[in-house]
Amino acid sequence: MPQHLTLNLSLLFVVVALPVVCLAQQAPPPALAADTRQADARVRETWPRVWAELQWIQQQGTRYAWTTDMQGPAHAIPGRNLIELNPRFLGRADYPRDRWLIVVWHEYGHILFRRSDSGRGGNRGWQDRIASEHAAFEYSLQRAIDWANTRDDAGPLREVLKNLRQRSQAAQAEATNDPHTPAIRQLMSEPLWSQAESVARATR
Numbered sequence: 286m287p288q289h290l291t292l293n294l295s296l297l298f299v300v301v302a303l304p305v306v307c308l309a310q311q312a313p314p315p316a317l318a319a320d321t322r323q324a325d326a327r328v329r330e331t332w333p334r335v336w337a338e339l340q341w342i343q344q345q346g347t348r349y350a351w352t353t354d355m356q357g358p359a360h361a362i363p364g365r366n367l368i369e370l371n372p373r374f375l376g377r378a379d380y381p382r383d384r385w386l387i388v389v390w391h392e393y394g395h396i397l398f399r400r401s402d403s404g405r406g407g408n409r410g411w412q413d414r415i416a417s418e419h420a421a422f423e424y425s426l427q428r429a430i431d432w433a434n435t436r437d438d439a440g441p442l443r444e445v446l447k448n449l450r451q452r453s454q455a456a457q458a459e460a461t462n463d464p465h466t467p468a469i470r471q472l473m474s475e476p477l478w479s480q481a482e483s484v485a486r487a488t489r
């Protein structure tokens with residue numbers, strides 16, 4: 286092969302192939318990026334207040350990520366300061382905006398509990414799991430009360446009251462070893478619950 290042709294072929298490789306290699310190195314896995322962008326865009330456009338809460342939580346140092354690798358709508362991984370959200374629950378009729386707010390607050394409540402002195406203990410047994418759920422429900426209830434008081438929007442408060450009442454009743458028949466049930470019952474016997482009910486009544 287004449288030398289000038291070899292050189293031209295080499296140049297052709299640089300011009301054509303190199304940009305492709307660079308693009309491949311820069312782009313994240315395409316499917317995952319597209320799903321994340323889509324889920325972000327959906328929340329940002331449909332529920333600006335949920336979006337604002339997610340941004341606020343990130344500003345406090347806790348990340349969130351979209352993944353379908355779970356059964357429920359969300360879970361917290363306190364050790365990684367991470368909340369994972371399931372995009373399959375976006376657009377579901379039983380997961381309207383107010384429920385999403387409650388879900389996000391609940392998971393952030395788990396993160397805050399593990400950061401606190403009471404949540405940092407080595408005990409990860411039954412009582413500790415109840416305490417963590419109690420802290421998460423308590424945080425979501427408190428945020429819903431504040432939200433109703435400051436934004437003239439009692440939607441999340443009514444949602445969390447309805448949801449927790451239903452769950453406490455449904456669980457009475459089951460007798461499961463689910464830590465959510467005793468945590469909800471404990472919360473419903475506390476002053477914060479009565480306060481939440483009276484705020485909800487006042488805003489009706």
Ligand SMILES: [Zn+2]
Nearest residue numbers: 391395418421
């Ligand atoms: Zn929980």
